[in-house]
Amino acid sequence: MSDLPSTVEIHExxxxxxxxxxxxxxxxxxxxKLIDALSKTGLKHIQACSFVNPRLVPGWADAEKxxxxxxxxxxxxxxxxxxxxxxxxxxxxxxxxxxxSGSISxxxxxxxxxxxxxxxxxxxxxAMERHVMSHLELGIPVNRIGVMAAFGCNYQGDISPETVxxxxxxxxQIAAQTGAEITLFSLADTMGxxxxxxxxxxxxxxxxxxxxxxxxxxxxxxxxxxxxNAYSALKMGVRQxxxxxxGLGGCPFAGQPKAAGNICTEELVLLCEELGIATGxxxxxxxxxxxxxxxxVGHQLPGELIHAGSLDAFRRERLQ
Amino acid sequence: MSDLPSTVEIHExxxxxxxxxxxxxxxxxxxxKLIDALSKTGLKHIQACSFVNPRLVPGWADAEKxxxxxxxxxxxxxxxxxxxxxxxxxxxxxxxxxxxSGSISxxxxxxxxxxxxxxxxxxxxxAMERHVMSHLELGIPVNRIGVMAAFGCNYQGDISPETVxxxxxxxxQIAAQTGAEITLFSLADTMGxxxxxxxxxxxxxxxxxxxxxxxxxxxxxxxxxxxxNAYSALKMGVRQxxxxxxGLGGCPFAGQPKAAGNICTEELVLLCEELGIATGxxxxxxxxxxxxxxxxVGHQLPGELIHAGSLDAFRRERLQ
Numbered sequence: 078m079s080d081l082p083s084t085v086e087i088h089e090x091x092x093x094x095x096x097x098x099x100x101x102x103x104x105x106x107x108x109x110k111l112i113d114a115l116s117k118t119g120l121k122h123i124q125a126c127s128f129v130n131p132r133l134v135p136g137w138a139d140a141e142k143x144x145x146x147x148x149x150x151x152x153x154x155x156x157x158x159x160x161x162x163x164x165x166x167x168x169x170x171x172x173x174x175x176x177x178s179g180s181i182s183x184x185x186x187x188x189x190x191x192x193x194x195x196x197x198x199x200x201x202x203x204a205m206e207r208h209v210m211s212h213l214e215l216g217i218p219v220n221r222i223g224v225m226a227a228f229g230c231n232y233q234g235d236i237s238p239e240t241v242x243x244x245x246x247x248x249x250q251i252a253a254q255t256g257a258e259i260t261l262f263s264l265a266d267t268m269g270x271x272x273x274x275x276x277x278x279x280x281x282x283x284x285x286x287x288x289x290x291x292x293x294x295x296x297x298x299x300x301x302x303x304x305x306n307a308y309s310a311l312k313m314g315v316r317q318x319x320x321x322x323x324g325l326g327g328c329p330f331a332g333q334p335k336a337a338g339n340i341c342t343e344e345l346v347l348l349c350e351e352l353g354i355a356t357g358x359x360x361x362x363x364x365x366x367x368x369x370x371x372x373x374v375g376h377q378l379p380g381e382l383i384h385a386g387s388l389d390a391f392r393r394e395r396l397q
Numbered sequence: 398m399s400d401l402p403s404t405v406e407i408h409e410x411x412x413x414x415x416x417x418x419x420x421x422x423x424x425x426x427x428x429x430k431l432i433d434a435l436s437k438t439g440l441k442h443i444q445a446c447s448f449v450n451p452r453l454v455p456g457w458a459d460a461e462k463x464x465x466x467x468x469x470x471x472x473x474x475x476x477x478x479x480x481x482x483x484x485x486x487x488x489x490x491x492x493x494x495x496x497x498s499g500s501i502s503x504x505x506x507x508x509x510x511x512x513x514x515x516x517x518x519x520x521x522x523x524a525m526e527r528h529v530m531s532h533l534e535l536g537i538p539v540n541r542i543g544v545m546a547a548f549g550c551n552y553q554g555d556i557s558p559e560t561v562x563x564x565x566x567x568x569x570q571i572a573a574q575t576g577a578e579i580t581l582f583s584l585a586d587t588m589g590x591x592x593x594x595x596x597x598x599x600x601x602x603x604x605x606x607x608x609x610x611x612x613x614x615x616x617x618x619x620x621x622x623x624x625x626n627a628y629s630a631l632k633m634g635v636r637q638x639x640x641x642x643x644g645l646g647g648c649p650f651a652g653q654p655k656a657a658g659n660i661c662t663e664e665l666v667l668l669c670e671e672l673g674i675a676t677g678x679x680x681x682x683x684x685x686x687x688x689x690x691x692x693x694v695g696h697q698l699p700g701e702l703i704h705a706g707s708l709d710a711f712r713r714e715r716l717q
Contacts, residue, residue, distance in 0.1 A: 301624055347620055
């Protein structure tokens with residue numbers, strides 16, 4: 078266990094992931110309430126909204142109102158998700174409140190790229206090059222390459238580590254052509270295909286090529302293995318993760334309305350803290366936010382700690 | 398990963414664990430339907446019922462009717478749970494259909510022993526000695542020591558590996574006094590206190606004392622870490638697990654009605670098969686049984702594969 082990191086950086090995406098998928102409608106007031114509650118838990122990174130086209134993501138048509146209304150805490154970095162110039166413009170209107178930085182977003186599965194974006198991989202690369210240029214011209218840094226479907230894809234099946242590396246090389250080529258300085262690779266298990274040994278292989282092989290790059294994982298719990306995958310990643314020394322309070326979020330493709338969302342922040346925090354890895358998060362306070370999230374969406378969320386409580390609560394309160 | 402076993406033995410406890418906790422009532426017909434469906438999945442060990450006092454476990458008042466009615470498959474071992482002589486007598490009435498063998502059942506937490514059995518650990522040891530004798534006098538083997546709360550307890554907090562070893566030594570003392578030949582230690586995370594490093598420590602330290610003993614784990618997913626705990630155990634070479642289809646079961650203590658049950662059989666099978674460990678189980682067929690279980694209990698079960706499907710189904714059917 079010598080590779081376990083001493084600290085991890087958790088990027089909370091519950092508001093963005095959750096409210097884009099919930100049938101709702103969720104009120105602007107409730108969205109703001111959740112963000113404000115998350116801000117008090119010790120989390121340092123909160124993705125607060127989505128600026129994706131409201132026709133595609135109607136749940137975030139009120140992104141502007143939400144960003145105007147939440148109470149920005151010092152020491153917390155708030156971001157908004159966007160994929161194109163229009164989204165960037167909407168985010169830039171809040172550049173005093175949101176941290177804005179660009180990302181080269183690619184997909185390891187050509188099948189998913191076609192299905193999701195109606196583009197070939199080559200067309201997506203050209204679009205990403207323009208996207209990066211539009212950031213750099215405005216002086217906005219682009220330090221991140223994101224790879225969706227990095228472990229497998231419902232439209233293409235298993236994705237090999239070689240394909241992930243090829244996709245990252247394509248991203249690095251865009252970076253070289255545009256002058257973007259990449260410091261982070263974000264690997265996403267978008268459709269829940271990862272298992273622990275695949276995490277080990279992909280992280281290991283990516284590190285062989287880029288030993289100094291920070292690797293972040295975006296794990297979905299679609300098939301119940303997310304926390305085992307996170308454990309495997311922690312043992313590989315990975316120290317940055319996206320997650321969602323209560324396990325908010327859901328399956329981005331049709332026909333699986335009850336499928337689980339992202340890895341649950343509370344469970345990730347519990348795992349880390351039990352392993353002696355500092356998260357900076359007050360787990361009991363976070364569990365209360367999970368309960369708030371469950372109240373807001375009006376149905377049981379997958380996060381187990383909402384219903385069972387933390388271990389420290391037992392250690393502290395019941396065992397005196 | 399060199400310690401990964403090549404095969405694992407899964408003991409399905411969904412019928413017993415699930416129907417003892419569901420508010421129900423669940424009809425006898427439905428219980429039999431679930432057992433019959435499980436018998437066709439490739440599972441080789443099914444705990445079909447509970448002979449615990451119906452006043453304590455009203456959900457299993459119909460144990461006899463269920464055992465009479467299910468269709469016993471060749472090559473499948475069916476068992477019933479019991480803790481005392483009356484339960485043993487009820488089980489013995491079905492000795493042609495059920496595999497009957499005894500267990501020395503102890504608890505690593507004196508707090509839980511008091512709460513659960515209203516006995517001290519010493520009183521429980523005396524009771525267990527009588528229990529073992531009553532088996533051996535009837536020619537029924539007792540090969541197993543079970544330790545509940547082996548990783549922690551809501552009434553006592555963290556349980557040290559030393560306490561687990563002390564409890565196993567107590568069990569071995571009963572075995573020595575009675576002549577029982579122990580071949581298996583079953584360690585139960587009864588209240589969801591385990592985390593992967595604790596699994597490693599406890600399994601490692603128990604092995605140091607009893608290198609040749611088979612270790613089986615009974616994991617609960619109360620705080621969402623069960624699958625990470627199973628992965629950790631597999632890496633330690635553990636090759637026997639209890640689990641429940643759909644994650645049936647629940648929290649045995651009051652006030653947490655929505656808390657998760659046991660580790661879900663489908664997810665355990667998925668993890669194993671993805672790691673290259675043979676289970677003998679047809680996962681897609683098992684997922685169908687999970688869906689049946691969800692229909693029977695009438696509410697969403699925690700097992701994710703019920704809602705997302707297996708990976709092999711995608712690999713096979715959608716990717717031709």
